Amino acid sequence: MELNMRGQVALVTGASKGIGKAIAEGLAAEGVNLALCARGADLLEAVAQDLQQRHDVRVLPVSADLSSLDGVCSLVQQTVSHFSTLDILVNNAGAIRAGSLFTKPDEDWQTDWSLKVFGYLRLIREIFPLMQAKGGGRIVNIIGTAGRQPTAGYIAGGGANAALMNMTKALAEEGGPHGILVNAINPGPIRTERWDTIMDTVAAQRGQSRQETEAAWMQGYPLQRPGEPAEVASLAVFLASPLASYMTGTITPVDGGGVRCI
Ligand SMILES: NC(=O)c1ccc[n+]([C@@H]2O[C@H](COP(=O)([O-])OP(=O)(O)OC[C@H]3O[C@@H](n4cnc5c(N)ncnc54)[C@H](OP(=O)(O)O)[C@@H]3O)[C@@H](O)[C@H]2O)c1
Structure with a gap:
């Protein structure tokens, strides 16, 4: 399928590893130029160089901490001054830690929501006017199934995800008249560094092997089975493409069928 994206510009957050890296790869393979963000500069630089060489696209690595407003503004400023335009935003950088209401301290909630909730919203707020001025764009929010399937032990993640699903639909209403289409993907268990850490922690808590726990x-x-990052990326690339022209406010699970609501 020809996605007609060659020459567009996308910003992908959390792009040095896992799902974000796979989305960057998928977009680069379609000829999309990229601004990539993560905190760790070395890994990000290596990903950028690799994609640039293999796919003949322009790639700008930007090291920034997206849990702060300064980090978000610096990323947008560097992206726009480098490419002068932006067609696609993929909000993906997030790392909410597990814990119940009674074990997770306030500081953890604040740190985790600063990235996954405020980071996503601030980026959209900064980028929306740019897309509006150029007559449209695509925003894809990578959220997570815990927003639809609450658990006591992941209350901060579930709450953040539910808020982001709600906001995806609200912003679809705001963006529609301007040609800005806002969609979300809810990954289930996806085999990334984050997933590996969760499995190792649970295995240690249960006194099981990693294999038994999984x-x-x-x-x-x-x-x-857990999904692979590329299985999330293929949907993200489609949603970011001109072919997804009559989809906005959607929240699609990529979860191996795990969530059973209609
Ligand atoms: N994997 C799953 O099973 C799963 C399931 C549901 C939802 N999700 C969601 O999918 C998204 C990606 O998850 P993943 O598993 O691919 O994560 P991952 O493998 O841990 O990668 C996270 C990426 O985000 C970057 N990052 C972390 N903190 C950051 C910050 N403060 N500022 C900027 N970048 C930051 C990391 O690089 P640095 O550390 O260098 O900054 C890395 O590039 C997250 O929003 C997660 O909640 C994942």
């Missing part, structure tokens, strides 16, 4: 975790999933 097998038990996946039992309720029709596909009975």
Whole structure:
């Protein structure tokens, strides 16, 4: 399928690893120029060089901490001064830690929501007027199934995800008249560094092997395995493309069938 994206410019956050890296790869393969963000400069630089060489696209690595307003503004400023335009925003950088209401201290909530909730909203707020001025754009928010499937042990993640799903739909209403289409993907368990850390922690808590823990975790999933980052990326690339021209405010799970609501 020809996605007609060659020459466009996308900003992908959390692009040095996992799902963000796979989305950057998918967009680069379609000929999309990229601004990539993460905090760690070395890994990000290596990803940028690799994509630039293999796909013949322009790639700008920007090291910034997106949990602060300064980090968000600096990223947008560097992206716009480098490319002079922006067609696509993929909000992906997030790392909410597990814990119940009674074990997770206020500082953890604040730090985690500063990135996943405020980071996403601030980036959209900065980029929306640019897209509006150029007559449209695509925003893809990578959220997570915990927003639809609450658990006590991941209350901060579930709450943040529910808020972001709500805001995705609200911003779709705001963007529609300007040609700005806002959609979301809810990944289920996806095999990334983040997933590995979660599995190792749970395995240690349960006194099980990593393999036993993963097998038990996946039992309720029709596909009975964690997903791969590329399986999220293929949908993200489609949603960012001109072909997804009559989709906005959607929230699509990529979760191996794990979430059972209609
Ligand atoms: N993996 C899953 O099973 C899963 C499931 C549901 C939802 N999700 C969501 O999908 C998104 C990506 O998850 P992932 O598993 O791919 O994560 P990951 O492998 O841990 O990668 C996270 C990326 O975000 C960057 N990052 C972290 N903190 C940052 C900050 N303060 N400012 C800028 N960049 C930052 C990291 O680089 P640096 O550390 O160098 O900054 C890295 O590039 C997250 O929003 C996550 O909640 C993942």
